[in-house]
Amino acid sequence: MTLTATRFDWVRQLVHRESAIVLAPGKEYLVEARLLPLARKMGLADVDQLVDAVRSRPRPDDTRQIVEALTTNETSWFRDGDPFTALTSTVLPALQSARGPAERLQIWSAACSSGQEAYTIAMLLEDAMPNAATRVSITATDISREMVERTRAGRFSQLEVNRGLPAPMLVRHFQRAGSEWEVSPTLRRMVATRECNLAAPLPRMGPFDVVYLRNVLIYFDLPTKQAILRRVRELMRPDGWLFLGAAETTLGVDDSWSRVVIGRTSAYRPLKGA
Known part of the structure; x- marks a missing residue:
């Protein structure tokens, strides 16, 4: 993992502000796993670089993609029937x-x-x-x-x-x-x-x-x-x-x-x- 505590806290606050979803301490691995593909898509080496880039030049589309990446999309047909x-x-x-x-x-x-x-x-x-x-x-x-x-x-x-x-x-x-x-x-x-x-x-x-x-x-x-x-x-x-x-x-x-x-x-x- 490369995500620092400070950067995790920034992501946690962003997600809570935009969606009210609570990312409790201990979810660092989840954030890392969900955001790494987005970082790579943007040509960045890791999630720390992604967070730094968005913090320094915040754009609505970038923050939206971060929030969407951290929403759970687990589903299936007739789930829990x-x-x-x-x-x-x-x-x-x-x-x-x-x-x-x-x-x-x-x-x-x-x-x-x-x-x-x-x-x-x-x-x-x-x-x-x-x-x-x-x-x-x-x-x-x-x-x-x-x-x-x-x-x-x-x-x-x-x-x-x-x-x-x-x-x-x-x-x-x-x-x-x-x-x-x-x-x-x-x-x-x-x-x-x-x-x-x-x-x-x-x-x-x-x-x-x-x-x-x-x-x-x-x-x-x-x-x-x-x-x-x-x-x-x-x-x-x-x-x-x-x-x-x-x-x-x-x-x-x-x-x-x-x-x-x-x-x-x-x-x-x-x-x-x-």
Whole structure:
């Protein structure tokens, strides 16, 4: 490792200021591993040189690339499966019962990474609802411009489709595009993409019937978690449903949500009057 304590502290403060992500002491190796490819891309020998260059001549594009390199983009199809089972078994029937036949369902896949979650939802609803492409709108957002562009492209490598995508769904919803797989035009019409920093004021979106905000809150401190949950609630319908990661909860963080157990998972719903 070449990253000094002073330079790590500068990176830590930059990332927290721009994204509210907390890089605790002990994450020096992670920073080194994530930023070294960026340093090499810029023709620099190591991460110390990268940090010195950006500190001496700060440019928005360079700082953005540093922050994006340090955001976690781990994802797969049907990740932790139960929240998707809950969508089709419980949430979708409840929403269809509560909504008029002409009302469009709006779903938000927040911190969508390269798009597997958003397209997983699209596939499930396409299989569960007639004319889903005209009845469902899925908004996929991420802080990373690269991830948003990848989601918009809807193209995945063989290795990526091997991570959790059932073969029948691959055949039904994808087509070959050279060495990659491309989502069908129907799925693409269901998914809209945009950049979004959850730790900053959110853009005008929604109102959402369902929000998937999974494996995101674990990277923030308590005040930021509270602020994000408040902002998300403001973009939801009063009877909407929120899915968090298996290690995440609103309990002890924001008491304006009620927890609903659905099979082997839980969803959270805004409390009336909160």
